[in-house]
Structure formats: C-alpha cells, structure tokens
Amino acid sequence: MTEPSRRPGQAPPPAxxxxxxxxxxxxxxxxxxxxxxxxTGRLSxxxxxxxxxxxxxxxxxxNATARQLRAGRxxxxxxxxxxxxxxxxxxxxxxxxxxxxxxxxxxALDRGYAMVLLPSGTLQNEWADLPLDGVVVADxxxxxxxxxxxxxxxxxxxxxxxxxxxEGAYWVDVDARAALLEVLDHLGGQGxxxxxxxxxxTDTRFNRDAFAGYGAWCAERGVPExxxxxxxxxxxxxxxxxxxxxxxxxxxxxDALVLVAEVSPPLLLEAVRRAGFDVPADLxxxxxxxxxxxxxxxxxxxxxxxxxxxxxEAGVEHMVAxxxxxxxxxxxxxxPTRLEVRGSSVRRPPAxxxx
Amino acid sequence: MTEPSRRPGQAPPPAxxxxxxxxxxxxxxxxxxxxxxxxTGRLSxxxxxxxxxxxxxxxxxxNATARQLRAGRxxxxxxxxxxxxxxxxxxxxxxxxxxxxxxxxxxALDRGYAMVLLPSGTLQNEWADLPLDGVVVADxxxxxxxxxxxxxxxxxxxxxxxxxxxEGAYWVDVDARAALLEVLDHLGGQGxxxxxxxxxxTDTRFNRDAFAGYGAWCAERGVPExxxxxxxxxxxxxxxxxxxxxxxxxxxxxDALVLVAEVSPPLLLEAVRRAGFDVPADLxxxxxxxxxxxxxxxxxxxxxxxxxxxxxEAGVEHMVAxxxxxxxxxxxxxxPTRLEVRGSSVRRPPAxxxx
DNA sequence: CTGAAAGCGCTAACAG
DNA sequence: CTGTTAGCGCTTTCAG
Numbered sequence: 001m002t003e004p005s006r007r008p009g010q011a012p013p014p015a016x017x018x019x020x021x022x023x024x025x026x027x028x029x030x031x032x033x034x035x036x037x038x039x040t041g042r043l044s045x046x047x048x049x050x051x052x053x054x055x056x057x058x059x060x061x062x063n064a065t066a067r068q069l070r071a072g073r074x075x076x077x078x079x080x081x082x083x084x085x086x087x088x089x090x091x092x093x094x095x096x097x098x099x100x101x102x103x104x105x106x107x108a109l110d111r112g113y114a115m116v117l118l119p120s121g122t123l124q125n126e127w128a129d130l131p132l133d134g135v136v137v138a139d140x141x142x143x144x145x146x147x148x149x150x151x152x153x154x155x156x157x158x159x160x161x162x163x164x165x166x167e168g169a170y171w172v173d174v175d176a177r178a179a180l181l182e183v184l185d186h187l188g189g190q191g192x193x194x195x196x197x198x199x200x201x202t203d204t205r206f207n208r209d210a211f212a213g214y215g216a217w218c219a220e221r222g223v224p225e226x227x228x229x230x231x232x233x234x235x236x237x238x239x240x241x242x243x244x245x246x247x248x249x250x251x252x253x254x255d256a257l258v259l260v261a262e263v264s265p266p267l268l269l270e271a272v273r274r275a276g277f278d279v280p281a282d283l284x285x286x287x288x289x290x291x292x293x294x295x296x297x298x299x300x301x302x303x304x305x306x307x308x309x310x311x312x313e314a315g316v317e318h319m320v321a322x323x324x325x326x327x328x329x330x331x332x333x334x335x336p337t338r339l340e341v342r343g344s345s346v347r348r349p350p351a352x353x354x355x
Numbered sequence: 356m357t358e359p360s361r362r363p364g365q366a367p368p369p370a371x372x373x374x375x376x377x378x379x380x381x382x383x384x385x386x387x388x389x390x391x392x393x394x395t396g397r398l399s400x401x402x403x404x405x406x407x408x409x410x411x412x413x414x415x416x417x418n419a420t421a422r423q424l425r426a427g428r429x430x431x432x433x434x435x436x437x438x439x440x441x442x443x444x445x446x447x448x449x450x451x452x453x454x455x456x457x458x459x460x461x462x463a464l465d466r467g468y469a470m471v472l473l474p475s476g477t478l479q480n481e482w483a484d485l486p487l488d489g490v491v492v493a494d495x496x497x498x499x500x501x502x503x504x505x506x507x508x509x510x511x512x513x514x515x516x517x518x519x520x521x522e523g524a525y526w527v528d529v530d531a532r533a534a535l536l537e538v539l540d541h542l543g544g545q546g547x548x549x550x551x552x553x554x555x556x557t558d559t560r561f562n563r564d565a566f567a568g569y570g571a572w573c574a575e576r577g578v579p580e581x582x583x584x585x586x587x588x589x590x591x592x593x594x595x596x597x598x599x600x601x602x603x604x605x606x607x608x609x610d611a612l613v614l615v616a617e618v619s620p621p622l623l624l625e626a627v628r629r630a631g632f633d634v635p636a637d638l639x640x641x642x643x644x645x646x647x648x649x650x651x652x653x654x655x656x657x658x659x660x661x662x663x664x665x666x667x668e669a670g671v672e673h674m675v676a677x678x679x680x681x682x683x684x685x686x687x688x689x690x691p692t693r694l695e696v697r698g699s700s701v702r703r704p705p706a707x708x709x710x
Numbered sequence: 711c712t713g714a715a716a717g718c719g720c721t722a723a724c725a726g
Numbered sequence: 727c728t729g730t731t732a733g734c735g736c737t738t739t740c741a742g
Contacts (some may be wrong), residue, residue: 016509017721018719019719019720019721020719022718026730028728029728029729029730029732030719030720030721030727030729030730031721031722031728031729032728032729034720035721035722035728038721039723040721041722041727041728042727042728043727043728044727047418047727047728059507059509061483061484061509061717062483062510062719062720063421063424063720064429064483064484064485064486064717065420065422065424065429065486065718065719065720066719066720066721066734067721068420068422068423068486068718068720069418069421069424069718069720069734069736070718070719070720070721070722070733070734070735070736071720071734074419074420075484076471076485082511088461089457089458089460089461090457091449091457092453092454092456092457092643093453093454093647097447098448098453099447101447101472102444102445102446102447102472103444105472105474105715106442106443106444106474109473109474109481112484114471114472114473114485115468115470115471116431116470116471117456117457117460117470117471117472118464118469119460119461119464126464127631128416128419128433128468129419129422129430129467131418131419131420131423149716152414153416154371154416157725191711194729196429234647235647235648235650235651236650236651239651264648264651264718265617265622266622266625266648267621267648267651267652270621270653271653274536292448292589292590293590293619293621293622294590295477295590296590296594296619296622297593297622297625298698315587328537373735373736374735374736374737375717375735375736384712384713384714384736385713385714385735385736386712386713386714386737386738389736389737389738390712390737390738395737395738396712396738397711398711399711400714402712403712418734418736419735419736419737420735420736421734421735421736422735422736422737423718423736424718424720424734424735424736425717425718425732425735425736425737425738426736426737427718553716568724601724606711606738616718667721674724687733704720711727711740711741711742712740712741713741714740714741714742715737715738715739715740715741716737716739716740717736717737717738717739718735718736719734720733720734721732721733721734722731722732722733723730723731723732723733724730724731724732724733725727725728725729725730726727726728726729726730
C-alpha cells in the first residue's frame with residue numbers, strides 16, 4: 001500500500017514529507033539535514049539555517065516512531081491506579097488520585113516523558129502493545145499481580161513502599177503511621193479522648209499503615225478502638241460508616257473523628273450534624289483529603305494532605321534517574337504529609353484563619 | 356530476576372529477547388516466528404504451538420515501537436482540555452472533565468488506542484515528539500491556536516462543534532442552547548418567573564451557547580436577564596457570583612438559579628441559605644454538573660448531565676472511523692443531555708425519589 | 711509450507 | 727565540513 005488509492009469524494013492522503021524529501025529538495029544528504037535540524041554535528045550556520053527554512057517551508061515533521069526505534073525507547077510511561085479495581089476508570093473521581101494523576105503527567109512531560117492512562121486492575125493486554133519505558137502504579141492492592149507482571153516483562157515500576165526490595169521496583173511513599181499519630185496527637189491536644197476512625201476496606205499499604213497507627217495510639221493510651229470500614233469508595237458508603245461509628249451523642253460517643261476514607265467535606269459535616277453532633281464543640285473532625293471544598297465548609301475542615309504533587313514529583317524523579325542512569329540509590333523516598341489545621345478540629349478556633 | 360544479581364549500584368544490561376532470538380532458538384526463520392505469533396500466514400498448528408511455547412519460555416515481548424514503525428501508526432492519541440489554560444493540569448478537578456477524560460481513555464483503549472494526557476493550553480513542543488494518530492481537544496477556547504496547529508501538522512482533531520467544517524476536524528457536542536431551554540422550561544413549569552444564571556467567564560462554545568439559550572428564553576418572555584459570570588473556575592469565585600446575582604430575598608430577587616459554572620452542590624446550597632433563601636421554597640436550583648455529591652444533598656440537587664461518557668464514546672467512534680477508514684460522514688454528532696430532576700428544583704418534591 | 715530480503719524513517723559511525 | 731552506510735526490530739512480499 002505504498003500507492004495511495006484515491007477514491008472519489010475522499011481527501012487525498014497527505015503524503016507526509018520525510019527527512020529524505022528535505023534532503024533531496026535542498027540537495028544535501030539525510031545526515032546533514034538531520035544534523036542541521038537536531039543541532040548536532042558541526043555545520044555552518046548558513047547551511048543549518050537553509051535546512052531549517054526548507055524544512056519549515058515543506059512542512060516537515062519528524063516521524064516520532066522512527067526516532068523512538070532508533071533511540072531504543074519511546075519516552076512513554078504508563079500510569080495505573082491499584083485501587084478502584086471494580087470500576088476501572090473511577091479513579092479520577094478521587095481528588096487525591098486526580099491530583100496525583102495530573103501532577104505525574106505534568107512532571108513527566110517536563111522531563112520529556114508522556115504519560116498514558118491505563119485502567120485500574122489492568123491486564124497485560126492493555127499495555128502489551130505500548131512501548132512503555134516504565135509504569136507508575138499508584139496505591140497497588142496488596143495481592144495484585146500487576147507489579148509482578150510488569151517486572152516480569154522487564155518494565156521498571158514506580159509505586160509505594162509495598163514494592164520495596166524488588167529488583168526494578170522503586171517507591172515513593174508517605175509515612176501513614178506517623179501521619180495518623182500526628183493527627184491523633186493534634187486531636188488529643190485539643191482535648192479529644194475517644195477518637196474514631198473510618199478507613200476504606202481496600203487493602204492498600206496506606207490504609208493498613210494508617211490503621212496500624214491508629215491502633216498503636218489507642219493501645220498506648222488504653223483507649224478502645226472505634227473503627228468503621230467503608231465497604232466501597234463513594235460518599236454513600238463512607239457516610240454510612242461515619243453514622244455507624246458515631247452512634248448518637250452521649251458519654252461514650254466519640255469526641256473526635258478521623259476520616260481516612262475519602263468523602264466530600266460538606267457532606268460529611270452535614271451527616272455529622274444530622275447525627276446530632278456539633279462540630280467542633282461535640283466532635284472534632286479531620287479528613288485525609290485533597291478536596292478543595294474543605295476550605296469552604298463552616299467550620300473549615302481540617303485536612304491531612306498526602307501531598308500528591310510532591311509524591312508525583314519524587315516518583316518521576318526516580319523514574320528519570322532509573323531510565324536515564326540505570327539505577328537509583330536509594331530505591332525509595334519518603335514524602336512528608338501536611339496537616340492543615342482548620343476550624344473543624346480546634347475547640348477554640350484561632351483568629352485570622354481565612355477560608 | 357532470572358539472572359543472578361550482579362554488582363550493586365550497577366543495573367544489569369536487560370538484553371531484551373528479540374524475534375530473531377526466538378527464530379534462532381527454534382531453528383526457524385523470523386518470518387515463520389512472526390507468522391506463528393501473530394496468527395497470520397499458513398503454518399501447521401504444531402509449528403505454531405512450538406513457537407508460541409518457545410517465545411513464552413524465553414520471555415519474548417515484541418518491540419512495540421518497531422511494530423508501530425512498520426504499521427505506520429502508533430495507535431496513540433492525545434487528549435487536551437482547552438479550558439483551564441492558566442492552570443494546565445487543573446482540569447481533572449472538574450467532575451465533568453474527569454469523567455470525560457476517564458471515559459475517553461477507556462473507550463479508546465477498548466478500540467486499541469492508548470491515550471496520553473496533555474496539559475491545557477499546550478504548545479507544539481509537548482506533542483511534537485509523540486507519534487499521535489489523533490488528538491481529542493475538549494472544550495477548546497474560542498481563539499485558541501491548538502486546533503489549527505494540530506491540523507497544520509496533519510493530525511486529525513476531535514473536538515466540539517466549534518471546529519465544524521474544517522478539513523481533518525470532527526466533532527461531538529451537546530445542544531447547549533436546547534439544554535438550557537429544557538432546564539428553564541422545567542423551572543418555569545415549577546412556577547419560576549425570574550431565573551438567574553451563573554456562567555463561567557471562559558469563552559467556550561458550550562458557555563456561549565448556554566448563555567444564548569438563556570438569553571432567548573428571557574427575551575421570549577420579556578423577562579430581564581439576571582446573569583453573573585464566574586471570573587475563574589473554583590468554588591470560591593462561583594459562589595461569589597451566586598451571591599452577587601442573588602442579592603437578598605425580596606420581590607425582585609431571582610426565584611430560580613441555574614449554575615452553568617461548576618460548583619460543589621452542597622457548598623452551593625449552603626451559600627444560598629446563607630444568602631437567606633430556602634431551597635426549594637424561595638429558590639429553585641439546577642446545576643450543570645456531574646458531581647456525585649448532588650445525590651446526597653438535602654434536598655438532592657437537580658442536575659443537567661452533559662453525558663461525558665456518551666460524548667467520549669461518540670468521539671472515539673469518530674476517531675476510529677477516521678483513522679481506520681479515512682473518513683467520516685457526517686463529520687459531527689449531537690449527544691443528548693439529561694436533566695435529572697431532584698428535590699432542589701421542584702416546589703413539591705415527588706415521593707419516592709431516593710438519594 | 712517456509713525462508714531470504716526489503717524496507718518503515720531516522721540517527722550515528724565512519725569515511726571522504 | 728559533508729555524504730555513504732549500517733542498522734534499530736519488526737512485518738511482508740516474493741521466491742524456493
């Protein structure tokens with residue numbers, strides 16, 4: 001099919017102009033043209049300019065695939081989210097994941113890598129035909145094969161600490177346990193004695209560690225654990241878990257609530273009030289969340305930010321190091337979390353905190 | 356890790372196994388191996404199976420880039436959002452765009468195309484090195500060069516109606532004008548006589564048409580326009596616009612509010628109440644939104660869904676048709692919107708509507 | 711039924 | 727300073 005078959009009523013095939021066409025047009029060789037266009041080699045500025053001009057005039061666009069074949073890599077990375085395996089494309093609905101996704105794509109592109117979006121719980125099929133130099137696997141589920149499959153295929157993986165120690169796997173993570181302790185200490189400092197926790201049921205490294213941190217804090221103080229699991233992602237299930245763990249106000253009711261499961265802050269506040277609690281008088285509330293509505297609720301919602309942007313940047317840094325220098329030392333980085341204290345978790349709101 | 360670990364700090368040369376390696380191993384030729392693996396040609400099943408087995412055993416993975424070069428295309432598409440040009444990666448924070456993005460990636464992958472995420476307001480640089488077969492441009496800004504640049508580079512563009520009539524450009528759209536009329540008629544049917552509108556300041560086809568629909572409806576009834584523009588995306592600016600257009604309750608205050616600018620439904624309701632309005636008694640409210648929190652507010656929020664999933668599917672259908680059959684007739688499709696009536700826009704809430 | 715050989719479009723040794 | 731040549735890894739005529 002080198003010969004374009006023109007059918008009536010159909011636009012003529014554009015017939016892309018190739019490097020060799022520019023060479024023929026300018027009376028130079030492919031080498032010279034290539035060097036001129038790429039700024040390599042030692043050519044006179046006059047020639048360089050003449051070539052550039054001709055290329056522009058002819059509408060020359062280098063064939064990216066041919067370059068990639070020559071270069072041995074495509075400067076293309078994959079991006080998969082482990083959670084949300086049932087709904088393979090729902091992950092963008094989570095503000096955390098949305099930011100992580102955007103920041104990863106942004107940083108990667110800055111470094112010259114494009115990012116393809118892959119569905120959660122992806123099978124080999126999806127990426128087998130893609131020339132991926134590496135894959136970012138966000139929050140893998142603990143038993144998931146995806147990381148193994150990728151590594152077996154010789155594709156470097158960038159994920160969380162659950163992949164630590166595997167050859168070809170690199171990680172960036174937050175210290176979920178420490179973060180929970182920080183949140184609980186903050187709450188304790190505000191007078192809370194009976195904090196409750198709502199975690200997602202999905203088995204990710206972060207959820208496990210957060211739960212462990214909560215357990216340790218309670219154990220140390222001899223406080224009973226008050227935990228509810230959100231069986232699924234989404235406001236409905238999470239709010240149901242909140243209602244279950246809060247019960248009704250009373251002497252034994254929680255006096256603080258930590259949401260590790262993602263939920264809309266205004267809806268959460270509404271639900272808490274429906275349950276008969278006043279925030280922050282009866283109940284201090286902290287959400288692990290990147291949801292921007294947290295700033296606009298009344299009172300504004302205290303959040304623990306997982307710093308998706310910093311996580312993404314560190315992950316891409318690793319990737320570039322590995323892909324371009326063949327190694328990385330150490331194989332992992334810890335990124336700090338950021339507790340943003342607002343009105344929902346302080347008994348006496350500080351003056352001057354603006355929404 | 357089939358290979359014993361080498362010196363620490365130095366990555367072992369991966370030494371990918373190529374087609375020719377499998378050929379040598381099996382004692383066959385590249386041709387035969389290729390045919391066996393791809394199911395082409397006429398080979399005995401015995402040979403085919405033997406090759407497959409050897410390939411698996413050797414861990415052979417075809418080089419995607421080489422295939423692409425041969426095939427003449429990469430089965431890769433780009434995805435850009437025109438709006439949010441200031442914050443090139445903020446687009447995933449919009450529920451509508453998030454769903455459109457996910458659905459486009461999903462549908463494309465179903466059809467064998469991977470999707471790369473490009474920043475809003477992208478320059479040539481970003482995609483020049485990518486072998487893109489086509490680019491989806493969601494909600495382009497009216498004066499934006501991106502579509503022209505793409506078309507000039509010979510890359511087919513799939514966008515909204517604003518590109519209609521251009522060679523190589525195809526579109527999917529909703530009828531924003533008709534949608535607004537439907538919303539306003541619904542509101543009118545519920546007794547509203549003084550509807551107000553909040554639109555984003557960004558100049559997209561959708562925003563323009565929605566505004567025109569509102570204007571036409573008001574003109575037809577001799578009703579004054581009550582419009583506020585949200586100067587930026589985000590809950591803060593949109594809510595400020597809401598407050599501006601509502602004023603205080605009174606004889607001349609709006610009795611219905613249509614949000615074309617995206618806002619968090621629970622925050623919107625809160626703001627409306629702060630302004631002194633009861634929903635739905637004093638004010639009927641409808642949001643153009645895909646935000647799932649709309650289901651959980653009290654009262655639940657009536658929304659106009661723009662059907663991002665259907666838009667995405669239609670767009671990818673076009674793309675596949677164009678890329679694989681070289682044309683499309685007609686060059687555009689209209690996708691219906693869906694008005695989901697809930698408690699926020701009915702004077703007497705219907706029984707049996709569950710959150 | 712199988713294999714040798716020709717390229718896809720580009721870049722980088724190596725000559726001239 | 728410039729051109730010839732040899733591939734990157736794969737698919738696909740076209741002979742045998």
